Amino acid sequence: MLPDKIHFGAIMDVGKAEMHTGNFPEPGPEDIVVKMNICNICTNDYQQFNGMRKKDLPMAAGHECSGYIVWKGKNVNPLYEIGMQVSNFINSCGVCYECRTGNQDLCTGKFSEDGPCSDGFYGRKPGERGFSDYMVVNQRRMISVSNDIAPACAAFLEPFSAALHGLRKGHVMPGEDVVIIGGGTMGLVNAQTAHALGARVIITEIDPYKIDRAKSMGVADVIDSRNNNAVEEVKRLTKGKGADVVVPCVGLSAAYKQAYDMLRKAAGRFIIYSAGYPAPEFPPDMVNSNKVHYNKLDIIGTIGANSSDCADASRFISNRLVKPEFILQLNKPIPLRDIQKAYEFASTPGTYRISVDLQGV
Ligand SMILES: [Zn+2]
Ligand SMILES: [Zn+2]
Known part of the structure; x- marks a missing residue:
């Protein structure tokens, strides 16, 4: 049974963030539903929060995240199993010139991110937001990371x-x-x-x-x-x-x-x-x-990564060639409902990655 509401964190104004509730997006036949564990706050995220980087507001984002698959559509590849840990993968169309030449992060064919989403928030569409208790996304948007890896470490896939x-x-x-x-x-x-x-x-x-x-x-x-x-x-x-x-x-x-x-x-x-x-x-x-x-x-x-970088980083993390636990701030993950506190902490100079507990709603 999927819930009927989804919770997500959003930057409302410079220095102000809060948790919001929306309708649970209807998953399609190629979608997976991920019950999210952790989203770490990227430099990009907290610099938008503290006004160092200008963005359209209100904005709902988050991309350094991980969770477990709890539902899959009827056309989802059998490689995906219920309970499997996944992290955020590149959003790309697969058919534009950049995608066909291996630069998926420069994709020009994806939906426009210029305007606000249907619920008035800029950034990511409902269901695609990292600072959220669930993600409802096309199977191409996630990649598996070994279930042996702690959620806050699996969330390091993008960096x-x-x-x-x-x-x-x-x-x-x-x-x-x-x-x-x-x-x-x-x-x-x-x-x-x-x-x-x-x-x-x-x-x-x-x-x-x-x-x-x-x-x-x-x-x-x-x-x-x-x-x-x-x-x-x-x-x-x-x-x-x-x-x-x-x-x-x-x-x-x-x-x-x-x-x-x-x-x-x-x-x-x-x-x-x-x-x-x-x-x-x-x-x-x-x-x-x-x-x-x-x-x-x-x-x-350099900025971003292509799909093979993501696939290889997933193996690096899963096989312990890299150890993200050294790059986490040593505190308990901050619940999503306290996203303001999490952004403030992440903006404090000298901190390592701050984790948000996405089930803390
Ligand atoms: Zn990042
Ligand atoms: Zn593309």
Whole structure:
């Protein structure tokens, strides 16, 4: 028996979020109904909440989520079983040029997200919202994650997919030296992913709490860049060569300069994974076209992930090649009815991922 109401969290105004109730969407023959466990609050989410990123409001969203299948339509693939844990997969049409060429996250064929949904909320349609006690979605929109994995960890599928996408664009090879600037959530996601790809990983961080957290993962050398010259330390650790790949996960000009200074002289790859507000400046040397040419420098922009990144990230998480539990804030998940509190906590500088308990309605 499916419920007749669905609960979801929404940002009503800058700094104001609340739980709402709507009618339970009618599932179709290719839909699955997922009883949701956890949605983690993405950087993107809390920056919309605190007004750093402008979005149309009110907005109902959430995409770092997981739950168990409780119902499936008659045309759903038998690979899906009742009770199976699933997480959010890419929304793509499968037939547009971008989808056909493997860039499903750039799909131009999906429904427009420009206007408000039928119930007046921007963002995701009813049934497709991550901050919700149920999802009612086409089977293509979810991917399985082993039931052995804790729900808050299974919910990390999207950030790990995105990190994998960026590191693959940077052609990270086993044994290469990859430096991650910043040991916050995105820094640690990138560090674990680079480690899973076989790279030697170095993290730089100034905050003692984050330094401890980064060290505790056991996958990286961690430089305390408040008490050390991080550029010299990277040179020392790489026997003077410098990093093959740098990933600044701090959206500041100073971090970009430091990352560039650490990069190996020739054939280095500079991956721009995260945005900053205001946008970080490139070091002038880095964007000198002759230097880019002579140094064979790759400046790589990345966001999102394609379907194979998601499928592979699902295996990385399911087979414990990455350990999302190191990237969670150590508190009990906050119930959906207290979504205001959850967003406020997530907006507090220095926190790792905050989990929302989606059955707490
Ligand atoms: Zn996210
Ligand atoms: Zn498409």
